[in-house]
Amino acid sequence: MGPEHLLINPLQFRLTLDRLAHQLVEAHGEFADSALIGIQPRGIHVAQRLQNRIADILGGQRPRCGDLDITFFRDDFRRHDQPLRAAATNLEFSVEGLNIVLVDDVLFTGRTIRAAMDALLAHGRPATMELAVLVDRRFRRELPIEPQYVGRKVDSLDSQRVKVIWAEEDGTGEDRVQLINPSDSHG
Secondary structure, rough: OOEEEEEEHOOOOOOOHHHHHHHHHHHOOOOOEEEEEEEOOOOHHHHHHHHHHHHHHOOOOOOOEEOOHHHHHOOOOOHHHOOOOOOOOOOOOOOOEEEEEEEEEEEEEOOOHHHHHHHHOOOOOEEEEEEEEEEEEEHHHHOOOOOOOOEEEOOOOOOEEEEEOHHHOOOOOOOOOEEEEOOOOOO
C-alpha cells in the first residue's frame, strides 16, 4: 500500500451518509424529541450533511442541529505549546430532555467523545445521548465508548491517519476518506 489509500470514494461517501440518515430517521422518527449535535471542528460537516439528508427524507422538515466546542473539556488541552482558540458552540435550542445524537467524523480513542459528553452536560441534561460517526477506527479505543451509528469500520495501525476530505474545503468538488500512512509527507 502506498502513502495514501482511498477508503471511501465519492459515491460510497454519498451512500454512507444516506444510510446513516435513514438509520437515524428509523430510530428518531421526525426528530420531535431529538437533535443532532456536531462536534467541533470536523463533526459539524457530518451533522450538517445528515441534517440536510434527513430533511429530504422527512419532506423538508429539518431536525434541530447544533455545533459543540469541546476545546476546554479535553483532557489534553493543557499539553499544547500554543494557546488554544475555542471554536463556536452554536446551540439554538435547549438540550434538556432531548435525545441527542453526537456526530463526529472519525472515532479513534474515544477521548473526543468523552469531552463532548462533558461539554454537552454543561448545557443541560439530555434524556439520552447516542453517537454517530462517519468512520470508526475500532482497535485503539482508550475509553469504553461505542457508536450506535457507523458509516464505515476501519482497521488501521496507530501510525496511520484517517482523513475525511470535504468537497467544500478541498476544492476538488468530491468528498472522500483516505487512509494516510506515516511515510506520506503531504497529509
